[in-house]
Amino acid sequence: MIIKCPECGHQVSDKAPVCPSCGVEIAGHLIKCSNCGELYFKSEETCPNCHSTEQFHNVGSQNSGSEDVEESEVQYQPSPIEEFVSREDEQDDYEPEMLNSYAQQADMEEIPESEAEPAEQQNKNHVQLLVSFIIALAICGVLFYFYKQKDGDTTEPEAFEYTMKNASPGILEQFLEDYPDAPAAHTKAVKIQLAAMKQKNDERRKILQSTSRAEIIAFLKSNPSSEYKHELETKLDEMDWAEAVKGNSEESFLAYKQRQPNGTHNGEADEKLKVLLVHTASQADKTKAVEAVRKLLRGINTKNGAQIAEAVAPSFNFLGSAGATAASVEKYSRDKLYQADVKTVNWFLGEGADVTTEKNDDGTAEQHLNIPARLEINRQGGLSRKNYQIKAVVRNGKIVSINWTMRSK
Incomplete structure (x- = not known):
């Protein structure tokens, strides 16, 4: 379970030995107040929030005593892969070797030796598992972001920073929906970004649907570095070729070659011209x-x-x-x-x-x-x-x- 460190407030797994932010011990050293639910250190005699002295249960520790211990107090031992997923919420950076080690360890634990596959097949399965796991982590990261937003765990400044850094129409609109009372400056910035992206999409749709050669050429001249440059140049090439075929004359095919010196239909134009020049009367x-x-x-x-x-x-x-x-x-x-x-x-x-x-x-x-x-x-x-x-x-x-x-x- 992900909790907030009582010392520094950083998000941390209740199974972590220490807080990665401040270094204070976590697992087995926390108590959850039965009166208000506040987490605090066992070394404190009373709850710092409501000052109650009744202890509910230890957080992040295992019970090894009586068999009558309540089910809620029995601590689940995570597998290496689950422990890694928990640690992913504690820190953003990790070593690929660590991930590979956890994945291999999990494979070794789950596959009985008697059913083990040949070494080459095992390696192939490990690679497939690793790739699938990384993709799953990326998807979970995005879903976790929106989950935290929904549950109120992400603050508005954090959400705003994420939204502007990963701006897309969907994320921008989601921010406006989730934070209707955000600061005016943040709301305005998101709306400006959203309007700009929508305008850009409208311009793209309009120019890509245009059938005017002059309009497309004018757009390319005013936007020489446009991301649609290649797409529009290809469209011009096809338009010029269609016009040449419609004319079906020496003049029309020569006009195509002049307009499109590197056109994709230059070879076809040459073949057409060979036939026309043979049969064309002076x-x-x-x-x-x-x-x-x-x-x-x-x-x-x-x-x-x-x-x-x-x-x-x-x-x-x-x-x-x-x-x-x-x-x-x-x-x-x-x-x-x-x-x-x-x-x-x-x-x-x-x-x-x-x-x-x-x-x-x-x-x-x-x-x-x-x-x-x-x-x-x-x-x-x-x-x-x-x-x-x-x-x-x-x-x-x-x-x-x-x-x-x-x-x-």
Whole structure:
């Protein structure tokens, strides 16, 4: 049992030979007053508190006399481990060797020799016991602190010192709950610390949930040593990569590499760029491919056979038919477009041509073009408009394949 030394008031085990603070003898030298419960030395004839002369029982001693001794007077002999736990309340510092010695002694007492395990297994068990015991002591220390608070054994100054030294929202709030009448300065300090920690947690939650790249960058600039720096830099990396993938272009992946020179997705960006650079058409190739299609449609609009022939290869694929020529296009125009009631036919190319470059087996390059278009036919009964999607393959500035399909819009 933990008692207060009658001499100096220091907390000490009633089984301790002497008080570790003042050195006065404890075990077997104390008496508990039956009238008021005060502990005092046997050498004193009366209780220093109520001056009663009746002795209740000795504290910290063993009774070895009559078998009729009251059960409350029989002293329990602690095991080495229990004695160590008791001593832990008397002093904060202890030697690891002492703990190991107690643990080993306890093991030796509890395991019968006939059931003893091999030496290697015993050593392993001792280590596991030691680690478990140390963890248990740490947990018990925290629980004991709150237990003492609850029972009123810890003074407010001690509680305040512990709270400020081990500040966390839970401990700070517990202090305010346990000590509503604490000095104003202590209460104010605890509340300021608690508000600061809550504000810090709110800022952390807000910035970690932010989806604004500019906001995160601004935070990192103003807080270069923030504990969230690595977490936020990782988040920026993922945001920039998602944007690059969404763009799926040479420009978007190059922009990622520029923003994140040490980004975790740089290897993937390089692989994407290899594919894109192989299939990406130069601006000159794009212009040449679009111009070939435009020239063909202009020749259809004006019924100009020479212009049609200039736009297409001598033999090409026209609307799914292989081996077509410029004459095939003229025949299609007469039969399908310029009917008896048609006044004019006009093809218009739209914006946003998608042009890629592909390499043939013989090493020659060709441009694959995908572009929207609109066909307007002015008939005697009125004007009709239809939207198409044109797909064409251009090699050396000549159309080698072209087809168009109607779009809903």
